Amino acid sequence: MGNRAPLPFMLAILAAVFAFLYLPISVLFALSFNEGGMPTAWSGFSVKWYYSLFQDKDIIHAALNTLIVAVISTILAAILGTLLAIGVEIRRRKGRFLETMIFAPMIIPDIVLAIALLSFFSLLDVTMGLHTIIVSHVVFNLAFVCSVVRARLKGFDWSIVEASTDLGAPILVTLRRIVVPVLMPAVVAGSLLAFTLSVDEFIIAFFTAGAGRASITLPMQIFSMIRFGVTPEINALSAIVMTVSVVILAVSQRLNRGGLPGQ
Template sequence: MAHKSSRFLNLHLCLFYIFLYVPILVLMVLSFNKAGLPTVWTGFSLEWYSKLWQSKEILSAARNTLVVAVSATVLATIVGTLLAVGVETRRQSSALDAVLFAPMIIPDIVLAIALLSFYSLLNFTLGLHSIILSHTVFNIAFVAAVVRTRMRNFDHSILEASADLGGSEVTTFFRVLLPAIAPGVIAGALLSFTLSIDEFIIAFFTAGPGSASTTLPMQIYAMIRFGVTPEINAMATIVMFVSFAIVIIAQRADKGAFTR
């Protein structure tokens, strides 16, 4: 029975990976198709990737995405790390945890509408800055969750020893706590960066008019309404590789948090 159960689980796992990754592999292959047709393979070509570098709209959207991702990552990492430290150094509360992780559970569309309504209430001008603030709010919970995981495997008596030796709270944080939780902070920052690059709904709702605040996912959406073109396949392949690379680096950094 155990053997049959194991075979069934392995089969289920294989089918899951096939269903999940075969469409991605097809997209990648089509991005190198010279003809750009989804049904006929006419040879290998990098033509569609070279055309991406010739598109001003795509390059502008890529720059906006990097500005948003880097800015939101820096802000979310700082706030999320301080939030994780504050929560973990105080008495645990399930209600506080629920409030902290709410942005991770709330659907993106709900959070996007709430942020847009909040900006409208304040008569806040929309643009790249509003997307940065929105992504920061969205990413704080993810950073805090990763950093808290590291802190739960941290010997808090070291902090007490630092205080006994005359170290102030600021000195203890920067010279004792932060170096110890640095792998978790880096993993949280990389995860935040990945989420910000790929995020579409919140950016779409909180962006200003015009191309000045158009991010790469928004540009892809605008292009795909007229059909899937080879340029979109190439762009999606690049975004996918960047996302996978960052996720792998974040996982390795997070593993380093447990091996130290």
């Protein structure tokens, strides 16, 4: 651009946007190291609230449930999402209806999807628990994995698949030795994104967990704690969850930046 006069103004807007987004998070991180019992008044630096988290059996139990749900749902979503992306690209048939069906869980509000899944499980008379949360998270994460893998498939050279077939390689061998290695960075990136979404997801898990504390997840535990007021433990727990989510998302974006071989 020849005219650089608006640059300071644009930088000011950018700084204001980043401050609006990250200043509350920075305050939460700072208060998680607050020594005093008041969660909003600074009285000194301490890490005792982080230590107390690991002494809370309810939080540990919720964290283990979250880890179980996130790992299993991520594995299933990665497999199904990758196969869905390959199948859609092989058909080479584009259309709004197909795109809508694939990406509907991404654009439908979580509360609507949660109610739909709850109604579905109730219709089938399925007992709620961790297994229903896992199935629900697979439905929710499937579209995200598919979209990441499809983005990598846009530049995929399908002639190498045809060459493999012409040389007599079975389709499973072609997938294992040609297609999957090329798609692996996107699969890993989509899996990390799905894992992060599953760890942070609250509404769908809340509706499909059923009664009792046996299937409570970490976001549900935070919600039950915050109803009685914000405490330093909640600040510390939220800081840990945010840190893990940001790190995983950063790794996912880093993996998804790589192009196809030769590009």
